Amino acid sequence: MRAYKWIGLLLTASFSVFGADVLKDNVEYTTSIAGAYDSRSTFTNPAALGFQTDLNGATPLSAFSTSLNANQNNDYVFSMAFGWLGFGIEHLVRNVGDLNRYSFALGMPFTPYLYYGIRYAFTRSDSAALSHYDSLTMGLQLRAHKRFSLALLAEGLNQPTHNGSLVPTRYTAGLLLNPIDPVRLTLDINTYSNNFLKSLGYEANAEVELARGVRVRAGYHHERKWQVGLQLNFGFTSYFSAFQPETPTRSVLIGAQFSVKPYSSLISFHSGLEMTVNGAVAEEPVNGGLLGSDRPSLLDLLKRLDEASKEPGIEVILIDLKSFPLGLAAAQDLADAVLRARGAGKEVEVFLGNAGLKEYLVAAAADRIYIEEGSELRLAGLREARYYLRGTLDKIGIEGELFAKGKYKSAPETFTRRGPSEASKEASLQRLRSLEKTIFAHLQKHRKISQKKWGQVLDHAMFSPEEAKEWQLVDAIDTFPDRKESLNAIFTENVQVMKDSIALQPRIAVIVASGDILQGRSALLSFAGSPQITYKKMETFFESALADPLTQAIVFRVSSPGGEILPSRQIASLIERAKKKKPVIVSMGDYAASGGYMISAPANEIFASPTTLTGSIGVFLGKVNLSKLYQKIDLKKEILTDAPYADLYSEDRGLSPGGRKILSRRLDQYYDSFVDYVAKQRQLALSKANEEAQGRVWTGTEAAGKKLVDKTGSYLDAVEAAAKRVGLAPGAYEYYVLANSASLFSPFGDGGWLKAETKTPWPVASIAEQIHWATLLSERPFLYLSATGLMEN
Template sequence: MKIFFRGLLRWIDRLRRIVVNGLFLLVIMVFVAVMLTAHPKVPDQAALVLDPHGQIVEELELPSPLTMSLTGAAPMGQTRLHDLTAAIRDAAGDKRIRLMVLKLDDMSRSSLPVLQELRRAIEAFRATGKMVIAEGPNYTQSQYYLAAAANTVFLHPMGYVAIEGFSIYRNYIRDALDKLHITAEVFRAGKYKSAIEPLLRNDMSDADREANGALLKTLWGSYLKDIARMRNLRPQRLQQVLDTPSRYLNDYHGNLAELAKGEGLVDELADQGTIDDYIAGAMDIEQGEYPAIAFRDYLHAAVSEKEHKHAGRVGIIVASGMILDGEQPPGSIGSDTMVEMLQQAREDNAIKAVVLRIDSPGGSAQASEEIRTAIMRLQKAGKPVVVSMGGVAASGGYWMAAPANEIWASPTTITGSIGAFGVMLNLQQGLEQLGIHSDGLGTTTIAGGMRPDRAMPPELSRVMQLTISDVYQHFLSVVASGRKMDKSRVAAIAEGRVWSGLDAQRLGLVDHLGGFDDAIKAAARLAALGDDYGRSWIRAPEGLGEMLLSRIVGETDALFPGVWQGMNRLLMAGSTPALSPAILRQYAGWLGLPLHQSGALALSNLRVE
């Protein structure tokens, strides 16, 4: 009897695994099939709805599937900047699109250069004579910047516009490290290289305060100037309202919405029904629901309708995230991944020039150097390279940019940070306070010197500092060579200091101030393409898992809101099989998706426009 029940339980467990795994795979297959077969149709005389979810980014940052299964959390929504601008650009010339509606309440904070790129696209849409309407229950500082570009800005009668300004605050932990008996072994070259200051100080250094003050002045000045121009306001008045909000709010009896309208930040206070009626009226249709299409659906439809007849094309490569060695997923910059994409651009005869869009705070110096040499190989092949800087192109991000034929940046881009540093925490004293001691022996004076439970040997400390100094000198040479500047001149503006794009142009670190489209035009000019050219987005090949994650991260709040939660519960059940290349090929065969032997989708990684 015992043997019978043991066998029955094993059979039930096996059946449970089959059912759970089958459901999981069914969800994946349905998700992929819908994503790849859906071809939305653009309604006639419709409104384009721009409703970005999460942060607007240069490239989607894909979380680790292991991390997601362990935390049980769905990936954060993100929206590609260039998907938004592409949809707006296409809609501007599409007779089926009557106007655009900005629904920004699901958008989170985004960098000012990214917002300025999007604002320029919205203004170009308006320049065609089409109306733009912004609506929202409230507006954060980032949301309001885009809303201000509209013809009419609506706000809920109980809403608010939350503009607070820019700031830089950090937690400094020197005292905490001292109390824990932890010593920070720091090596750096450049007095402004402030990333490690929180380990060494309890407050901001004068050098860091100087650099940050100049940066904040440029960012805030640009924000105020743009808002004032778009809303026909006086910057001085807006500054006064934000410096003493209670004084002005008192005049409106504490009503934040009335304050926003009275100060000209919004045009009308209205509920959703009233706003819908207004939009319907602007489209010359009866009050109520109006024909609309979300920008994601419009982008899919517009891409499927395009014909690509351009013989000459500008290749576009996005370098977004930390710079790391080897192959890395989207959202990080892997040296091998970037070199492969640059090689694709070099070998593609249709691509005559390349725009490298950089949004990176830096990372590995070695990886940055490998990417830089790949860029120079591309240039030697006769293809000019233009760098377009996003929100940040600093440290290793600038290292990559240095050899470009031209560098374009937004006035509010954070760039420079030409310096180097290394840090290691020494826990020996803290562990000894707990009664944990380290002892042993090695065959050289530096053997075991990188262990965090013992002090770094003096000889190894000297080696580390010499190495950091050598990297810094090499960095200076890279910039001097790429920018055709004397090395002493580079050294004077380096020292690890960050600069705004505005200051970087004045100092010769940047050639021109302008947006992404300006960089595209510059690349076409350098390649002598004239006005008849196309664009090719070069992306690294994606496996099935990465493709699914891209869809989930990029559209998690817009499409199939319950899919991720269901998939995640199945993952947490602990019985999901490993998706090996062989299994992926089998499932892909059911879906009609061609796969390489490695399991990577055999789809083109060129997106053309």
């Protein structure tokens, strides 16, 4: 497929034929300046190049066409387009000689509804009468409604000369009307500047799509009289023809155009989708730039499955699940997309290598599970792992003077204890049991595993491929390439087809907030490969979504354990302002806890996966006391001040009783403010909000029962809810992730080498992150989930 794309980029071409007036007639048979015809738009109306790029991306386009004329040599035309740019060569045979005309075109958007284009053309010929005719053309297209488009085209604006005379400018107005979906009607009317509106030319056509990718056209031209045409799409090729029986040469136009994206066609070129899921998947997409590697987002995977579900030609979906780097909630989102595909009648097969519970959770949703020879299936259950640094810090003379508000707010315990408190242990065990219950319900429903058998599975823990098949945990032992080869199907990695809409569809913008919430980016966390959320970044994304007239609603994907209070509150206020203009629906990922919950609370509606960890409504603050360490290394620090608490956050001394009292007061204020904010945003009684707060972490299922979230549902459920809230029917909208674009001056993309390729190994990254938070505590209070690693075996 990649080789084909490069060949297509190098060899793209489009061909068309024009009427008898070589100087002016640039409208192809049965076409309109209000339409879009891939690279042939270079000749019909260059404004359409801009629309096509917005509609289908910067897709290389190519085609060939020629006209067969009675008693005359054939004309032929070559053109190519990539994104906004078009280029064309026409070879035309006329009575006074042959000529070549070269065209360069550019089409761009003014707005998502209005497009403009410009074309410069010049001729070369052995005939002096036909050579050196330079022409400037400008075009407009208005595409503000899905049922019609309007266009204007002015050709010869530079008033070129021909045989010593000025050539008048030709003005054309065009209308494309789609009264019902199979039918399109077009009307073009033209006049010349030297006889403006006194003499009119016209062309009218009707097009009917008889079946998917099969279109017939018929129309009437004021000079050429009756004309008929046919278009047939097949895979990456679209064949077209037109016949004008009443012209002197009885012209027949035949041609084909090509794209690196397949056309919508009656006979699908592909019958299978193949997907590879590996450690590169992230919540937020990463553009690797020129030299780096792109990392797909979770939504990219879900969208590919969603599109395959709706594609009639796709019969089977094969997923090579090498590993899944995200958490349980994200795995459930992927499993939900697999179930949707099955519900649409697709056969879904998942292939496992060395796999754990997350991978098996996804695979269980498929029709069949394969495991590779020599691999291992590990189903040992869930565990939480956490570091306690108190003993280590005591040895080196560091003391964490940290204070938390909320019975279950255990984040500071990492620095202040040698093991978990009873409250922390109680909450963790309850949380694990809730998650295990959800996971078992999924496996029981889709793999028919009984409670007794699941207990035996956990006792056995690790399975060879033969054991996994014997225990009926998988269906067969096979490899992805061998199974793919055995199927009578042509596979593709992407089922997107060339769209042929009259206007751009409404959009649902997806904004991803993944990682720790910070006032500014942290170099240490960047080095550790950890994603980060800043107010500035979120503000940029929300402003973009709010400014886009096509974006009707916003899905805010939150996957964050929290962070600093100030940016958390700033982002929450940003959501409050945004939802006054457009609905904001939150989809919670693996975590949306503490500060992550605060930024979710103001949304119009909150969806959480059953395995999302959320809540943790509590606060901690304090500082790190290095006085004993300084004594050990004989380091002195002198502070001169007359103010009693100017040294409150100084790391070289402990907190005084007065200092503790100040921090305790601020802790109460932060906590009360957080609980009050949740109560108001979620419309809960203050006493109820306080009861569910206390720093306790809830699963998505538990949070729904406590009204902290509105519904348990998947990522795609949230997208559909956003569309429904603004009255968009299924299939009548698009959704996309707002992400940082790669800079021209940053060849390694969004994150350079480190973010795109490097992840500091666990536990080094974990300790580095925790030390980072400890150093930040000298200045800032936090809303943060305890530094617990939820793991599966």
